[in-house]
Amino acid sequence: MTALLETGKLCKRFGGVVALDELDMAVARNEILGLIGPNGSGKTTFFNVVTGIYSTDAGRVRFDGADITNAAARAVYRAGIFRTFQRSRLSLPLSIFDNIMIGDHKRLDQRLWFNLMRRRAFKREFEQACGRARALIEVFEPALAERMFEPVAGLPMIDRRRIEICRALISEPKLLLLDEPSAGMTHDETAELMNDIFLVRERNKNLTIVIVEHEMGVIERITDRCVVLNFGRKIAEGRYRDVAADAQVQEAYLGVA
Amino acid sequence: MIDKSGAALWPGLAVVTIATGYLIALLAAERETVIIALLILGIVAVAAAARLKLLDAVHGSFARHEDTLGRFAIVAALAVAAFFHDDHFVMLLLTTVLLYSVATLGLNIQIGYAGVLNFAGASFFGIGAYTSAVLNAQTALPHLLVIAIGGLLAALIGSVLLLPVLRTRGHYAAVVTIAFALLFRTFLEVNDVFGGPQGMQVKGMTMLGWSFNDNIEIGGVTLSLYMNYFVVSLLLLIGVFVLTQRLERSWIGLNLDALRLDETAAACFGLDIARWKTAAFVVGNFLIGVAGALFAMVGGFVAPNNYTFEDSLILVSILLLGGIGNPWGVVVAAVIVVVLPEKLQAIAEYRFLLYALMVIAMLLFRPSGLLPRSVRRYFPGQPS
Amino acid sequence: MIVELLAQYVMNGLMLGMMYALVAVGFTLFFGVLDVIQFSHGDVLTVGAFTALAAFVGLHTLGLGSRWLDLVVIVLAATLAMALLGMVIARYFIMPLRAAPALNTLLITLMLGTVLREAVRLFYPEGANPKPFPALLPRDAVALGAFNLRLDNVLMLAAGAGVIVGLQFVLSRTRLGLAIRAVAQDEETARTMGINFTAIVLITFAIGSAMAAFAGVMNGLYYNEINFGIGLYLGVVGFSAAIIGGLGSVYGAILGGFLFAGLQTVGAVLLPFASAYKDVFAFAVVIAIMAWRPTGLIREKISERV
Numbered sequence: 001m002t003a004l005l006e007t008g009k010l011c012k013r014f015g016g017v018v019a020l021d022e023l024d025m026a027v028a029r030n031e032i033l034g035l036i037g038p039n040g041s042g043k044t045t046f047f048n049v050v051t052g053i054y055s056t057d058a059g060r061v062r063f064d065g066a067d068i069t070n071a072a073a074r075a076v077y078r079a080g081i082f083r084t085f086q087r088s089r090l091s092l093p094l095s096i097f098d099n100i101m102i103g104d105h106k107r108l109d110q111r112l113w114f115n116l117m118r119r120r121a122f123k124r125e126f127e128q129a130c131g132r133a134r135a136l137i138e139v140f141e142p143a144l145a146e147r148m149f150e151p152v153a154g155l156p157m158i159d160r161r162r163i164e165i166c167r168a169l170i171s172e173p174k175l176l177l178l179d180e181p182s183a184g185m186t187h188d189e190t191a192e193l194m195n196d197i198f199l200v201r202e203r204n205k206n207l208t209i210v211i212v213e214h215e216m217g218v219i220e221r222i223t224d225r226c227v228v229l230n231f232g233r234k235i236a237e238g239r240y241r242d243v244a245a246d247a248q249v250q251e252a253y254l255g256v257a
Numbered sequence: 258m259i260d261k262s263g264a265a266l267w268p269g270l271a272v273v274t275i276a277t278g279y280l281i282a283l284l285a286a287e288r289e290t291v292i293i294a295l296l297i298l299g300i301v302a303v304a305a306a307a308r309l310k311l312l313d314a315v316h317g318s319f320a321r322h323e324d325t326l327g328r329f330a331i332v333a334a335l336a337v338a339a340f341f342h343d344d345h346f347v348m349l350l351l352t353t354v355l356l357y358s359v360a361t362l363g364l365n366i367q368i369g370y371a372g373v374l375n376f377a378g379a380s381f382f383g384i385g386a387y388t389s390a391v392l393n394a395q396t397a398l399p400h401l402l403v404i405a406i407g408g409l410l411a412a413l414i415g416s417v418l419l420l421p422v423l424r425t426r427g428h429y430a431a432v433v434t435i436a437f438a439l440l441f442r443t444f445l446e447v448n449d450v451f452g453g454p455q456g457m458q459v460k461g462m463t464m465l466g467w468s469f470n471d472n473i474e475i476g477g478v479t480l481s482l483y484m485n486y487f488v489v490s491l492l493l494l495i496g497v498f499v500l501t502q503r504l505e506r507s508w509i510g511l512n513l514d515a516l517r518l519d520e521t522a523a524a525c526f527g528l529d530i531a532r533w534k535t536a537a538f539v540v541g542n543f544l545i546g547v548a549g550a551l552f553a554m555v556g557g558f559v560a561p562n563n564y565t566f567e568d569s570l571i572l573v574s575i576l577l578l579g580g581i582g583n584p585w586g587v588v589v590a591a592v593i594v595v596v597l598p599e600k601l602q603a604i605a606e607y608r609f610l611l612y613a614l615m616v617i618a619m620l621l622f623r624p625s626g627l628l629p630r631s632v633r634r635y636f637p638g639q640p641s
Numbered sequence: 642m643i644v645e646l647l648a649q650y651v652m653n654g655l656m657l658g659m660m661y662a663l664v665a666v667g668f669t670l671f672f673g674v675l676d677v678i679q680f681s682h683g684d685v686l687t688v689g690a691f692t693a694l695a696a697f698v699g700l701h702t703l704g705l706g707s708r709w710l711d712l713v714v715i716v717l718a719a720t721l722a723m724a725l726l727g728m729v730i731a732r733y734f735i736m737p738l739r740a741a742p743a744l745n746t747l748l749i750t751l752m753l754g755t756v757l758r759e760a761v762r763l764f765y766p767e768g769a770n771p772k773p774f775p776a777l778l779p780r781d782a783v784a785l786g787a788f789n790l791r792l793d794n795v796l797m798l799a800a801g802a803g804v805i806v807g808l809q810f811v812l813s814r815t816r817l818g819l820a821i822r823a824v825a826q827d828e829e830t831a832r833t834m835g836i837n838f839t840a841i842v843l844i845t846f847a848i849g850s851a852m853a854a855f856a857g858v859m860n861g862l863y864y865n866e867i868n869f870g871i872g873l874y875l876g877v878v879g880f881s882a883a884i885i886g887g888l889g890s891v892y893g894a895i896l897g898g899f900l901f902a903g904l905q906t907v908g909a910v911l912l913p914f915a916s917a918y919k920d921v922f923a924f925a926v927v928i929a930i931m932a933w934r935p936t937g938l939i940r941e942k943i944s945e946r947v
Contacts, residue, residue: 085522
C-alpha cells in the first residue's frame, strides 16, 4: 500500500541553520503518526514546508499520488491537507460559526454574483453550512452549538481549541496536521480534546493524522507509530514504546553528547 | 432561524425619528450660539442614553428589523430634503454627505473588510472628478456613462498601485498610497492640461434632456437645483449600501475578514489572498471614483486643493469615527464630519486638525468607533 | 561647464542623501524597538525646523545673537524640543496601543502627523506660507577648478556625518547602545536581562526625533526656506530609504538615503521633463521601489512563528 504523504530528502535551511536535513518521511493511510523531538528539531518546520508556508530548498513532497512540492498553501488545502497552529489562530472578533466556515472554503460558492445577487440560493447554502457546523461542534461541546453566532473572543482555551479542530475537520480533509494541540491546556482538557478527536475519527475512518506534541502521555495513548526528529533528521521510527526506549532518542532529549 | 431576542421595532424607529428632527434643527439653525447649544445637547443626549443603557434596545432593534429601519431611514432622508427643498446651501450639504458616504463605503471595503490600506482616497475621488471635468467639456457622452467611466478610471489607475500593495503588507501599503496621494496632487498642480492649480469648471449633469442645474418648479413650489443631485446621490448611496451589506453578509465578507485578521492562516485555508485583495482594492476605488465623478458635477468645479492627502485622511476619519466595517456608522459619521465645519464656520479652517484629534481620541479611548461593527449576521433577525 | 554642473549635482545629491539618511535612521530605530512605523516622524522634523526658526527670531527680538551663538542655540532648541516630543509621542500615543491591531498604531501616528503639520500651518505666524530661514553658515567658496565648493555645504555634510558616526558609536560601543540593540532583538529577553524597556524605548525615540530635528535645521539652512509640508515629503522619502536598506538596519537606512538621493539626482539629470516634475518623479520612485523590493518585510515574515 502506498503512503498518503511521502517526502524524499526534504531540506530546509534558514541562513546557516539546517531545519530539515534530507528528511524522508512516509505517512500511511489512516494511521495516527506522532512527530516528536526536542525543541527546534524541525517538527513545525516540517508542517510549514508541507503546507506551503515555506518553500523547500531541496527534496520532494508527494501527497495522495500527486507531487505537491512547493505548492501554494491554498493548493495544499485543496488537495486535502488541513493543519492547526501551535498558537491559537482563531479570528477573535468573528463568531464561532464564521471561524469554522473559514475552514470549509472549498465547498462554499465564492462567486460574486451568487453571493451578492442570489440571496435565496445563498440562504439555502448558508443553512446547509449551519447544519454541518452544528453537527460537528455538537460532537465536541453541545453548549457551543447554541452559541454559534457569538464571537470567540470571550471563550476559554479549551473551547478555542475545539473550534480550531472543527475548523480543520469541517472540510473533511484526508490528512490532518495537528501542531501541539495541548498547548495552553490542562491535562484533563487535553485528554477530553483527544477523546473528541477520536470520536470524529470513529465516524470518518479515512482520516489520517500527524500530530506534533510535547505531552508524551498523549503521544503514547493515541499514536499508532512515531517518528523522532533531531536537528532536522529522523533518528528513530516505530511504536512509541520502542522509540522511547531507543538510546539515541534518550540522548537527543536529554542532550547527552 | 428563530429569533430569541424578540427585540422591538419601536426603539429603532424612535432613534431615527429623533435623529432626523435633530438634524433638521441643526441644519436650520443660523446663529452660532444656537448651533453650539444644539451640539452640546446632542452630545449630552447620546452620552445619557449610553449611560442609561437605552442604546442596547436600539441596537437590538436594528439587528432584528434592519430592513424596515433602512426603509424608514430613506423616508427620513427624504423628509429632511423636503424640509429644505428650496435651500441651495443645505441641499448641497446633504448631497455632499451622501457622496462622501458612498466614497467611504468604498474605503470601508478596502480597509474595513480586506485590510488593504488606502490613504489616497481623495486622489481616487479626484480621478473621478477630473474625468467628469474633461469628458463633460470635451465629449457628448451621456453623463451617467461619464460617472461610470470616472469609477473605472479610478479603479484602473489604482491598479497601477496593485503590485506594490499586494506585495507588501500593512505599513508598506500605507506608504505606497501616501506616496500616490502626494504624487497625484503635485501632478495636478504642475501640469497645464488639467488646469494646473486653478483647476477646471465642470458642466452640470443632464439626463434625458433634463438639466440638473435648473431649479425645479412643481405646481408653484420651487425646488433647489440640488434636489436633482440629492435624489441621484441618494439612489446611489442606497444601492452601494445594500451591496456593501450583502458583501459583508456573504462568504466573500467572511473571506475578507479572514485574510485581514490572519493572512498566513487564511492562505492555509485555501484563500487566494492576491485575488481577494485585488478585488477589494479595485471595487473600493471604483466606488470612490464614481462618487467623485458625480460630486464634481454637483460642485461644478475641480482643483488640486480639493484632493489632498489631508482630504484622504478625512475619509479615513469618517470610517474610524463611524466604526470600521459598519455601513450605518459610515453614514452617521459622514453627517458629522461634513456638516460640522459647514455649520460652524469658525472651525472650518481647523477641520483637519480637529478631525485628526478626534480620531486620536477615538483610537485611545474607543477604537471600535461610535457605532461598532457587530458580529456578522448573514440575515436580519438571525440570532447573535 | 559640464564638470561644474555635474559637481553641483553631486553636491546637491549628497546634501539630500544626508537629510534622507538622518530621517531614515529614525524610522529604522523606532521599528527596531517597537516594531512600529512612526508615521509622524516627518512632521516632527517640520516642527523641529520651525522650533529652530522660532528660537532664531526669539534671540533676535531679545537683541542677542551672533552667527555662531545663533547656530548653537537653534540646533539645541530644535533637537532637545523634538527629543521631548518624540518621547511624548512614544509614551502617550504609541505604547498605549501596543496590544491593539497594528492598524491602530499606524492610524494614530498618521493622525498625529496631521496634528503637528496643521498646528504649524495654523498657529505659527503665517505658517501657511513658506518662511525664510536664516543663512547662518559662512558662504565662502573655495574654487576647485571650475567648481566652487561652498563652505556651508561642506560644514553641513560634516555635521551630518558627525551625527551619524556619533549614533553608530553610541549603538555599538556603549551600554545604552547595547540595551537598545537588545530590545530590538527580543523584548522579552531584554526585560529578563533587567533592561528597563520603557526607558530604552523613550530614549530611542528621543534620539531618532532629535536626528529628525537636526535634518530639519539642515534643510532650512540649505534651502534658506521652510514650509509646513517639508516633513511630509521627507518622511515618505525617508521611510522608503529605510525600506531600501532593509528596515531595522542602521547602515541600510543610511545607504538607502544616499541611494534614493542618487536616483533622484540621476533622474533630474537624465529625464527631459521640466524640474516642475521632480516631486512627481520622487514619489513615483517611492512607489516603484515598493513594488520592486519590499525586503524588510520578507525578513520579518520568515521569523514569524507559525
